[in-house]
Amino acid sequence: MSLRTSIATVCLSGTLTDKLHAAAEAGFDGVEVFEPDLVASAAGPEEVAALARRLGLTLDLYQPFRDAEGVTEEEFADVLRRARAKFRLMQRLGVDTMLVCSNVGTATIDDDEVSASQLRRLGEAAAEHGVRLAFEALAWGRYVDDYRRAWRIVELADHPAVGTCLDSFHILSRGHDPAGIEEIPGEKIFFLQLADAPALTMDVLSWSRHHRLFPGEGAFDLPAFLGHVLRAGYDGPLSLEVFNDTFRQTEVLRTARQARRSLTWLEDQVARLPDPPVRADGPTRLPDAAPPTDVDFVEVKAEDAGAVDVLLRQLGFDFRGRHRSKPVRLWTQGRARVICNEQQARDWSPTLAAVGFEVADPAAAAARARLLQAPPVFRRTLAGELDLAAFRAPDGTEVFLAGPADGDAAWVREFEDGEPPADAPLLTGVDHVNLAQPWQRFDEAVLFYSSVLALDAGAGQDVAAPTGLVRSQIVCSADHAVRLALNVAPLAFDHPDGFPQHVAFTTDDVLAVARRARERGLRPLPVPASYYDDLQARFDLPDATLEEYAGLGILHDRDGAGEFTHFYTETVGGVFFEVVQRRGGYEGYGAPNAPVRLAAQHERSRRPGW
Numbered sequence: 001m002s003l004r005t006s007i008a009t010v011c012l013s014g015t016l017t018d019k020l021h022a023a024a025e026a027g028f029d030g031v032e033v034f035e036p037d038l039v040a041s042a043a044g045p046e047e048v049a050a051l052a053r054r055l056g057l058t059l060d061l062y063q064p065f066r067d068a069e070g071v072t073e074e075e076f077a078d079v080l081r082r083a084r085a086k087f088r089l090m091q092r093l094g095v096d097t098m099l100v101c102s103n104v105g106t107a108t109i110d111d112d113e114v115s116a117s118q119l120r121r122l123g124e125a126a127a128e129h130g131v132r133l134a135f136e137a138l139a140w141g142r143y144v145d146d147y148r149r150a151w152r153i154v155e156l157a158d159h160p161a162v163g164t165c166l167d168s169f170h171i172l173s174r175g176h177d178p179a180g181i182e183e184i185p186g187e188k189i190f191f192l193q194l195a196d197a198p199a200l201t202m203d204v205l206s207w208s209r210h211h212r213l214f215p216g217e218g219a220f221d222l223p224a225f226l227g228h229v230l231r232a233g234y235d236g237p238l239s240l241e242v243f244n245d246t247f248r249q250t251e252v253l254r255t256a257r258q259a260r261r262s263l264t265w266l267e268d269q270v271a272r273l274p275d276p277p278v279r280a281d282g283p284t285r286l287p288d289a290a291p292p293t294d295v296d297f298v299e300v301k302a303e304d305a306g307a308v309d310v311l312l313r314q315l316g317f318d319f320r321g322r323h324r325s326k327p328v329r330l331w332t333q334g335r336a337r338v339i340c341n342e343q344q345a346r347d348w349s350p351t352l353a354a355v356g357f358e359v360a361d362p363a364a365a366a367a368r369a370r371l372l373q374a375p376p377v378f379r380r381t382l383a384g385e386l387d388l389a390a391f392r393a394p395d396g397t398e399v400f401l402a403g404p405a406d407g408d409a410a411w412v413r414e415f416e417d418g419e420p421p422a423d424a425p426l427l428t429g430v431d432h433v434n435l436a437q438p439w440q441r442f443d444e445a446v447l448f449y450s451s452v453l454a455l456d457a458g459a460g461q462d463v464a465a466p467t468g469l470v471r472s473q474i475v476c477s478a479d480h481a482v483r484l485a486l487n488v489a490p491l492a493f494d495h496p497d498g499f500p501q502h503v504a505f506t507t508d509d510v511l512a513v514a515r516r517a518r519e520r521g522l523r524p525l526p527v528p529a530s531y532y533d534d535l536q537a538r539f540d541l542p543d544a545t546l547e548e549y550a551g552l553g554i555l556h557d558r559d560g561a562g563e564f565t566h567f568y569t570e571t572v573g574g575v576f577f578e579v580v581q582r583r584g585g586y587e588g589y590g591a592p593n594a595p596v597r598l599a600a601q602h603e604r605s606r607r608p609g610w
């Protein structure tokens with residue numbers, strides 16, 4: 001059994017009834033009714049209540065009630081009148097808890113006793129209607145902007161219908177220590193709202209209203225936060241309250257599923273804390289699934305993948321044959337495997353369509369993916385062919401899960417009439433895979449790859465391209481055996497083949513690979529002379545080295561730990577390749593060189609046939 005889950009209707013797009021349908025379909029137990037959604041709803045309170053019942057959803061919270069405390073007694077009379085109208089409405093809806101925000105507008109009295117007395121009298125009126133009040137400190141409250149002060153006021157109010165609401169955003173955005181939550185008696189925590197957020201430096205109100213994210217998509221430590229709340233003895237639902245400009249315009253069921261996935265991930269993370277809290281109904285762990293240990297294969301799909309075959313041959317790949325039942329070819333070098341798939345690919349220009357990952361326990365990894373509602377992909381398999389579990393990532397990439405293999409993966413035997421693999425391959429495997437993300441799927445993709453594949457999301461970065469900034473985020477396994485770079489194309493980037501994606505291969509001798517490729521006719525991505533002038537200034541490289549780099553289109557970078565030397569092929573369709581050599585402990589991706597690469601690709605795309 002899992003912890004009860006809920007979602008505020010403000011997280012989702014559509015009308016109130018659309019939101020209820022989507023929340024139920026995604027597997028939530030209940031919703032928070034966000035007042036403006038009800039006020040604007042064609043369906044009235046009784047209809048909404050009936051729909052929720054039919055869908056099996058509880059209505060867990062009515063919110064928000066604003067500017068309730070810290071006011072003059074004259075104003076408080078009007079607060080009480082307003083509140084009574086809402087209590088009657090809540091009875092029609094069948095909601096028993098109302099969220100009361102700390103005052104941001106009308107408060108003139110900075111005094112806990114006054115706020116407590118007003119909350120107590122609100123609580124007395126609420127109790128007459130069978131309603132409870134959950135008092136929440138907004139991070140930008142006029143006087144009450146800290147959960148510890150909100151709790152002090154609730155304690156002073158000392159009324160059974162008055163408790164507190166904790167919201168991870170307001171607490172963590174202000175850097176307040178959530179450990180103090182454990183000092184609040186669980187039964188006085190009437191509600192819990194969860195939201196993540198990216199690390200931004202901006203006013204907290206704008207941050208909250210536009211940039212909140214679902215747990216696992218941002219920079220907050222929500223597993224630790226939830227651990228404190230559950231250890232305090234809170235037994236209500238885990239409820240998501242995420243104000244986000246993108247999610248408000250994303251297809252409602254897509255966001256609801258993403259939201260539900262975030263709570264499944266969070267519950268698993270809390271269950272794995274060193275000191276996990278215990279509640280009768282959870283938290284529940286997902287099946288143990290270690291992150292992938294390697295990239296098993298990458299697949300390029302195209303109506304005609306001939307240009308990709310040429311690039312792979314130039315990079316030193318061996319042709320391992322054609323699939324015995326499908327128009328599919330396999331190229332390998334070391335542990336790097338590239339599949340060229342021309343099946344059902346009419347009108348496709350070369351596109352990176354699938355990535356296979358090697359996992360220790362494919363059955364457990366697939367079970368974990370299913371519990372996280374990863375949409376399955378079904379492929380035609382014939383008798384005797386390996387049936388790998390596959391899921392579709394938010395960016396459309398098909399993600400395959402295969403068991404570990406010594407030497408060739410088991411599915412390689414399905415390819416016939418190829419060459420034997422060379423003995424001492426210069427390329428040894430896949431360093432990283434760079435996947436383009438539609439802007440509106442980016443946060444969902446970060447959560448998908450980090451939860452379904454158990455990868456860690458690092459810090460994000462913006463890279464300048466001629467068409468705009470490319471937002472970039474690495475997700476990788478702890479040992480860096482599997483690294484993905486998720487990149488959002490600038491909106492101005494408009495090309496029929498999409499924003500190009502690429503696979504970077506690993507080598508211990510990038511110069512040898514580049515020389516061999518050049519002999520075989522490869523034209524690397526041209527790098528401007530100014531880049532090499534700058535490289536000389538940065539690293540004081542010998543003239544001969546610089547000259548050779550310039551001749552082969554090689555780029556270079558260093559950090560405190562080591563060096564990174566790499567080159568790129570031209571782009572065919574929407575795909576290109578990179579070859580990288582890491583020395584020492586360099587763990588980056590040549591970020592200073594990325595704008596040079598993007599500018600060179602931009603130049604090339606404007607001069608086709610150059």
Ligand SMILES: O=C(O)c1ccc(O)c(O)c1
Nearest residue numbers: 064101136167208209241
């Ligand atoms: O932005 C707000 O006004 C607002 C309202 C209700 C909440 O629970 C909250 O966290 C923020």
Ligand SMILES: [Mg+2]
Nearest residue numbers: 136167193241
């Ligand atoms: Mg809140």
